[in-house]
Amino acid sequence: DGGITQSPKYLFRKEGQNVTLSCEQNLNHDAMYWYRQDPGQGLRLIYYSQIVNDFQKGDIAEGYSVSREKKESFPLTVTSAQKNPTAFYLCASSTITARTDTQYFGPGTRLTVL
Amino acid sequence: GDSVTQMEGPVTLSEEAFLTINCTYTATGYPSLFWYVQYPGEGLQLLLKATKADDKGSNKGFEATYRKETTSFHLEKGSVQVSDSAVYFCALSDSNSGYALNFGKGTSLLVTP
Numbered sequence: 001d002g003g004i005t006q007s008p009k010y011l012f013r014k015e016g017q018n019v020t021l022s023c024e025q026n027l028n029h030d031a032m033y034w035y036r037q038d039p040g041q042g043l044r045l046i047y048y049s050q051i052v053n054d055f056q057k058g059d060i061a062e063g064y065s066v067s068r069e070k071k072e073s074f075p076l077t078v079t080s081a082q083k084n085p086t087a088f089y090l091c092a093s094s095t096i097t098a099r100t101d102t103q104y105f106g107p108g109t110r111l112t113v114l
Numbered sequence: 115g116d117s118v119t120q121m122e123g124p125v126t127l128s129e130e131a132f133l134t135i136n137c138t139y140t141a142t143g144y145p146s147l148f149w150y151v152q153y154p155g156e157g158l159q160l161l162l163k164a165t166k167a168d169d170k171g172s173n174k175g176f177e178a179t180y181r182k183e184t185t186s187f188h189l190e191k192g193s194v195q196v197s198d199s200a201v202y203f204c205a206l207s208d209s210n211s212g213y214a215l216n217f218g219k220g221t222s223l224l225v226t227p
Contacts (some may be wrong), residue, residue: 006157033214042118042157042203043216050212058211090157097212100146100165105157 002027004106006015006091009094011111013078013085021076021109029104031097036060037088037108046089049074050097078111085112116141120204120218127194135189135221137141137204145206147171147180147187148215152201161189161202194225202219 004025005062013019018074023032031050035043045058049068063082068074074093078085121136139147146165150158162171167182178189187204201222205215 004157031212035215035217042205042216042219044217045211045214048212048214056212058214083186083206092158092215094213099144099207099209099213101207101213102148102160102163103215105150105159107157 004093004104006089006106006109008109009107010058011109013111013113015113016080017109018077018079018091021078021089021091021111023074023076023106025072025074025093025106026089026103027093027095027104029095030071030094031034031094031101032068033092033094033103034064034066034074035090035092037090043090045079046076048097084113085111087111115210116143116145116206116208116216118204118206118216118218119209120202120221123201123220123222125221125223127223129196129225129227130193131225133189133191133194133198133223135202135204135223136217137186138191139187139189139206140202141185141208142208143209145208147178148205148207149176149178149187150203150205152203152220154200158203194223196225196227198216199223199225 034046049055164180
């Protein structure tokens with residue numbers, strides 16, 4: 001089955017630790033995105049990548065880092081510099097970056113800072 | 115910058131009632147418009163989309179029409195079911211950030227039997 005997988009589903013982090021969230025897609029999509037969702041809020045864009053080895057900051061990139069070494073993978077690292085990382089993180093992908101293109105979402109990772 | 119405003123929830127309806135969730139947008143370019151649905155603890159699923167003015171997107175009994183003159187994309191369904199209970203997000207494709215989606219805050223819908 002084609003789709004987007006995110007792991008782990010739940011993640012707990014101690015203050016001061018870096019953690020990496022996995023996002024993998026087998027849809028052969030060029031573009032991938034990371035969003036953050038807080039309770040009662042819409043999704044906010046963290047980073048996006050239109051092609052391998054290239055990525056751009058979104059609206060709330062501070063305290064996060066990404067890499068795009070393979071087309072199918074776009075991991076997100078939440079660093080200790082992120083002041084309030086507890087949130088639901090969603091990865092998405094689309095065929096290309098185009099005005100009309102549909103984004104497909106993974107099931108999400110819920111990160112809690114202890 | 116581009117933005118989306120949708121009606122605050124929660125919205126509570128009885129089964130078979132008519133649903134409207136209002137969505138308006140501000141955009142510098144000519145965005146595509148989307149409605150996504152999120153069930154508890156899950157990711158988002160595309161419900162419908164429209165890519166140009168006067169287009170009507172439809173799926174599973176839900177409809178929304180791209181109204182450029184009123185910058186709106188209201189979601190409607192003639193008869194809701196308990197299984198429609200979820201959070202609904204209106205979004206536009208933002209040309210300023212690689213056509214990433216710019217979301218409204220979401221509207222929670224609860225349908226009671």
